[in-house]
Amino acid sequence: MTDILLSLLILAGALFTFVGSLGLARLRDFYTRLHGPTKATTLGVGCLLVASAVYFSLEGGSLSLHEVLVTLFLFITAxxxxxxxxKAALHLKVKSLAPPPDRPAPGPARD
Amino acid sequence: MLDTVIPIAYGLVTLAFLLSFWRLVRGPDAPDRILALDTLYVNTIAFLVLLGIHLGSALYFEAALLIAMMGFVGTVALCKYLLRGDLIE
Amino acid sequence: MKRLPQLPSRKKTPAFYALRRVKACMPHPLLSLSLTVLWLLLVNSFSAGALVLGALLGWLIPFATSRFWPEAISVRHPGVLLRFLGVFAWDIVRGSFQVAGLILLGPARLRPAFVEVPLALKTDLGISLLANTISLTPGTVSAQLSADRQLLLVHTLNTDDPAALVAEIKQRYETPLRQIFEEGDA
Incomplete structure (x- = not known):
């Protein structure tokens, strides 16, 4: 039972990590790329850390919760x-698919 | 069951590494590269946690914690440099 | 904006003086509690020794760092806070699935947009919590706070109706945050 739970958590974590990086590689402008690593990758690593906490709590016989620390840290820092x-990208005026509000739309969006 | 899942997870995280690395090399702008570095360190944490479960050792956790802290500080420092370096020069 | 910690009762009852004495020897009870829990997690044990050392650190560190905390944080509606945390956790999961789906569908379908959210929140804590909540929840990343702290610029991955998005952010996240941290301040 716990084996299945652990496997599911690990698989979900690895999948989300992968999808986050896929978004980073695949999407077309900086601002959309930002979304993948911020959300998908963070939740992926969160899943893996929860899996690790469950695994070591069962393995070691005593509660192992210090993974929660890294999870919290990641969810606060991401x-x-x-x-x-x-902010840095807006400051450098990085190319964007969506028109930034304080500037006029820069013509048709190119890839 | 874990024995079949962990290699798959290794594969997925390795692919994530490669994709982030590709973005790091490709660019095209400085924020893209910083974002790629940021993703790379989070992927490293994922990999270390997997390694910890695979080898049954809690030692890797300390490394993951340190990477999380250092990586965040590095990302913030690079962003601050982008935000301020341009103003000064 | 430096103010004295807000006390719940203005009448000088014995409870007032007792509360003031407690405030004097523990200026930030929530911070102390979080530091103790943090210490217990860091050493990964719940032995009596770790608990005592953690409580001691949790008590002393707020004094050493009191200059960083000019405003005392107080939670006004614990029930609302719990509900907000529930909504927040659910939205993190929902948001990740949504972003993962959009990434897998491919870049051609995306309708990214910048949206400006007018802020009703006033305090640093409230605004930063709102900005971080927005970044972790479905399809949005907070990008910039205007200099007068009135507008939060938000980038969204895929939207057809920016006005509805702004309304959702205000109703779903900003209202509870205001109730929890700011009600009575404004």
Missing amino acids: PVSAHLLA
């Missing part, structure tokens, strides 16, 4: 880095 990156 939006902060995303915000800073978006």
